[in-house]
Amino acid sequence: MLLTEEEKRMLGGEHGPGVQKALSFLVEYGEAFDAQRLVRVDSAHILPDPVHMLHELTEGVACVRTMATIHSLSPLTSRWVGDLGLQENAAGPVIEDTMKAVEIYKGLGCFMTLSCAPYVMGNALKKGNIFSWAGSSGIIINNSLFGARGNRDSGIAMTCSAITGRTPELGRIRSEERYADVVVRFQKVDVENLSEADMGAIGYHIGAMAQTRNVVIDGLPSTTPFEKLKYLLSPMPVSGAVSLCHLTGITPEAPSLEATLGNRKPEMEITLSPFEMREAAGKLCNYTSSDVEVVAMGCPHLTMREIRDIAFMLEGKRVASGVRLILATNEGVRNLCHRMGYVDIIEKAGGLIITDSCIAVFPFANMKESVERVATNSSRCAHYLLRGGAGEVAGGKVMDTYYGSTRQCIDTALTGKWEGM
């Protein structure tokens, strides 16, 4: 790999042992993908590293070199443990280590957004910006909707980028790797009236088919709101590993279908009908009883508009006894919704809006009173609930899972009963 004089100095240890280790990792990561050089990073979003690794990487580092925010964490780290009915002190060594790491990041100037949607709190990118982010939903949203450039970074890559201000030029950072290989068209689908759950089922189906390839979807209305697109994109890197999905007439690099293909023939063409949507939604449900115990929404974190709509649906009503309604967002959105009176409406109805937490890895094994059955409007979340979240070390538990639209989830919270799709 060709390094600049400045990068050679970093690698030689002139900027301290932390920067040296971080740059050396980025070079090794880049070489695995035959990257020719490192490039400047505009933004990092970090999933905390294990503390002992972080100590090594931050030795001699006073401040990060980029805009940097911190990802959502286990609900066990949050101030909501009691309200959620979780056992006190259930956080094991892995979770405790994460909490210590967050304090170190804070000291380096990383903002404690503790959210998978830091773009709503100011870590926002524009076309052509380069990012090194954790969180596969944020990555596909940045690449697709904002036209920024980044890869599915993971592990210590984001910390290394934040410390050095560099990332290897590979994958979706390179213009020639941003063309679509998979074309998706609709057949007999009412694209004007797709619910969040329809969108999530479509994205889940596409991700499994496309795997690591870039996708272009043709035929969605340009008026489709951000929230719907969020549910469409975010499951693609869960059933698969998609990091870029153009939407013709909607996203910045997709003025036309031809523009996204770069005059090449696509490798794969998918025709999507209501049959594939039903089949995908079916893979996201698995239950025997219609009695739901938890309704969880906020994967990715709810936007202020989603919370407003939910508050209007709940106004003057009451969540059924024995049902927990858990809504997840970040502190910025929650504060604004508090000012708007939505938090009060939702709490009066018996719901709870939590922050800092990822509900896809909810520690259901650590509930004071056992729960088995959870409904969600997120296909991403449903996928992980069906598989026990992040596993036993994080209190994960395989759940009976119900998957449907926001409206259907709220109706279920009010009645306690799931009406099939």
Added chain:
Amino acid sequence: MRIKGHTIKEGCVEGEALVMTMAFSFLGDFDLTTGTVSDLHAQAGANISDKILVFPAGRGSTTGALIGFYAGLFNTGPKGMICREAEPVIAINAVMNNIPMMDRLEMDPMEHIRTGDWVTLDASNRVVTVVKKKNMEKAG
């Protein structure tokens, strides 16, 4: 059989192959405390611990490499990894957690390696050697 390929993480290990017929994520597709593959994966019930994992591609959330770190700590992770073409989450998992890994082999690993074959993954020299299970049985 010797197959040349591209190295993601250097190192040399040998062990029994476990072939995954669908994409694999360290988050959700196996149990971190036991190494057992999730019920909803095509290879449900198999165990990845100490295996040479052969799979078409990585998938899933970016938490993957962190889970890979803990799998190493709990000794439930794979010894080495081979896939058709690595994506960053799985590649970083290998680099950060020091798991030898190769991709882009000259012959499709999904067709030429079967579960139970004895595989030497010499990522430092960019070559995979496969001894078929039935040949091993013949050799007694």
